[in-house]
Every structure is written in structure tokens, then in C-alpha cells.
Amino acid sequence: MPILPAAAFLYLLAALGRAVKGKQSPLRWQRWLSTAEKLAYIVLTAGLVVYIQSLDVAGTLLQESRWPVSWLLLAWSIATAHLVSELAYGNRFTSVFANTWVAVAILMPSLHRSPSLARMFTHDLEWLNFHRLCFMIAYAFCLLALPLALEYLWRSWHAARRAGRGSGEEDASLPQLDRLQFRLILWSLPLLTVGFLVEALLLALGLQFLLLPG
Known part of the structure; x- marks a missing residue:
């Protein structure tokens, strides 16, 4: 499946570009990286569709597939959540985290086989x-809020140390990080609500078969 490794390569390049240049890079470089991320997202989506269609659902090939569908869907959901937050709020804080996660998930598919992750990521198509x-996209928004929270705590600690020494100004990015965390978590709430309501409605109407893949 060459499409998925190609997407991973693009995401890896974007992650390295964001990490090396940082947020103070020239506008042209920022636009190039943003374009590369969007291209990688298109390639990832196409590769995911082709990969799912290639699986033999009725046979044993599904159990022996290289990537569990839920494993790839989580990577796709993280990429989706990051893209939405970038378009809506200009979020570039989570670029390195999201791009690296997607690239590693594709290039190192054996990671899901660890005892703890193997119970979470299955080879079925229920997701x-x-x-x-x-649910998956809601989880992705919450995951994206994690590096923001860690960066907020790190910058707050450094700002407090500088203030204690009487040197340096207040970090102007702290309010932005705080608002962005709140907005990302806020995105997850309606998604979780819709997921619960749809599942409950189908069960109430006796349409359980719609909850099954295929």
C-alpha cells in the first residue's frame, strides 16, 4: 500500500519543517508547510479509503492486515482535528504533535501490538x-489539547521564574494557548453527544443491524 507510506513521508517532512523553523519562520515557509500538511491529509484520506476497500472482510485477511482500521482511523482523526483547528483558529501549536503521530502510526504499525494498545485497536470495521x-474524532480533539496543556504549563513555569527574578515580560502566548485548549475540548463535546444520540436512537428503533459493519 504505497499511498499510506507516501502520506507518512509528507507528514514527517511537515513535522520536521515545523520543528526546525518553529513559529517564527517566514510567512512563505509557513504557507508551504500548511500546503504540505493539506496535501498529506488528502493522500492519507485516499490511502485509508483504498486500504479499507482492499481488506477481505469475510475472510482471515482482515485479522492479518498490517494496520488495524481503528489504528489508522485514530491517526486520520488526529489529522482531521488538527486541520479543523488550523482552519478555524490558525492553530499551529499542535502541528508537530499531530504530524508526528500520523507518520509514526503509519511507519511503525507494530506499535499497536503492545499489550495495552492491542486491547484498544482492533481489526474489525465497527469504527x-x-x-x-x-467518538474517534472527539477523542482526537481531546488528544490535541494535551500538548497544548503541557506547553501552557511549561511556559507558565518559565514566566513565573522570570517574574521571580524580576526579568522578562509576561508570555503573550499564554492566553492564546488557554483559549485554544478550551476550544478544542469544546469541539469534542457535541461530537460525543451526537455519537451517543445516534447509537441510542438506532437501538431504540430496533435498528441494531445498522451498528454493525457491512
């Missing part, structure tokens, strides 16, 4: 249902 996709 392709609408309500489960809502």
Missing part, C-alpha cells in the same frame, strides 16, 4: 460507523 467516527 467505520457514523457514531463511532464521531
